[in-house]
Amino acid sequence: MELRVLMYFVTVVQEGNISKAANVLHLSQSTLSRQIQNLEEELGSILLECDQKPIGLTDNGKFLYSRAQEMLQIANNTTEIIKSNELVTGELEIGVGEDRMQELVAETFGTLVRRYPKIKVNLHNVASDLIPREINRGILDFGFVSNQTNLADFHQLPINYQDRWGILMKKENPLKVNGTITPTDLANQRIILARQNGLIRGFKEWLGNVVKQVRFVGTYDMTVSMHSLVRNGVGMAVTFDRDTYHQESSEFTFIPLNDFTTAPVKLIWKKDRPQSQLEQLFISEFQHVKP
Numbered sequence: 654m655e656l657r658v659l660m661y662f663v664t665v666v667q668e669g670n671i672s673k674a675a676n677v678l679h680l681s682q683s684t685l686s687r688q689i690q691n692l693e694e695e696l697g698s699i700l701l702e703c704d705q706k707p708i709g710l711t712d713n714g715k716f717l718y719s720r721a722q723e724m725l726q727i728a729n730n731t732t733e734i735i736k737s738n739e740l741v742t743g744e745l746e747i748g749v750g751e752d753r754m755q756e757l758v759a760e761t762f763g764t765l766v767r768r769y770p771k772i773k774v775n776l777h778n779v780a781s782d783l784i785p786r787e788i789n790r791g792i793l794d795f796g797f798v799s800n801q802t803n804l805a806d807f808h809q810l811p812i813n814y815q816d817r818w819g820i821l822m823k824k825e826n827p828l829k830v831n832g833t834i835t836p837t838d839l840a841n842q843r844i845i846l847a848r849q850n851g852l853i854r855g856f857k858e859w860l861g862n863v864v865k866q867v868r869f870v871g872t873y874d875m876t877v878s879m880h881s882l883v884r885n886g887v888g889m890a891v892t893f894d895r896d897t898y899h900q901e902s903s904e905f906t907f908i909p910l911n912d913f914t915t916a917p918v919k920l921i922w923k924k925d926r927p928q929s930q931l932e933q934l935f936i937s938e939f940q941h942v943k944p
Contacts, residue, residue: 656725795935809920818910841867873890879892
């Protein structure tokens with residue numbers, strides 16, 4: 654049963670006779686009559702009472718008319734949605750100051766790209782404290798920041814997002830801890846930190862008085878750099894357990910930090926700048942992010 658034939662059937666019912674319906678559909682009366690007859694044969698049931706003026710419906714005809722209208726409406730709505738998706742175009746410049754946000758941004762934009770295939774995104778690895786300046790300069794459209802206070806000129810959307818932070822180390826040299834790592838467990842240990850001001854401050858505050866006993870031996874920008882430093886025995890890295898490579902690799906052990914939280918992340922964009930349809934969709938996606 655084709656949608657085209659259902660449209661013919663609905664038009665006949667709405668016009669009240671074959672002649673008017675054929676004119677509306679730009680078909681000959683014989684062609685339209687044959688299509689309706691084929692439909693009745695396919696369903697094994699008489700649908701129209703052609704001896705009535707206007708044409709009447711049998712019980713099965715009434716049922717099919719109701720369902721056909723619903724099916725045609727669904728098909729029409731689906732077509733409109735697909736066409737409107739094709740009209741969404743554009744390119745976004747996004748600053749990601751927190752490494753832990755890069756995967757989430759990629760996941761979220763992946764959802765948008767599948768829905769709107771003509772859009773593009775450029776991710777920029779920018780220090781969190783520089784992102785507001787880059788947005789003001791027009792280099793970035795959006796940015797993710799933490800520990801920023803001077804944001805009066807920006808819209809701010811707190812991101813409902815959580816990570817489990819911990820220590821990544823070589824498996825053959827694990828810390829002797831029970832379940833989670835406390836500050837005292839890290840005394841006299843060599844520690845590598847992500848080059849993020851918010852994380853560095855937060856981690857040192859978490860260490861408390863033990864901070865003087867910890868040996869900070871390096872920083873990293875990218876996950877691959879962190880893995881290389883840990884693999885070669887430079888030290889143990891403070892990171893988050895979102896990269897499945899931590900979990901699946903036979904080289905490393907990841908142990909969570911006890912009661913450690915980082916500053917909340919916010920999505921920011923300029924207040925006085927008009928928003929494109931793509932920008933509005935991007936904001937909407939992050940309003941529904943789940944931790």
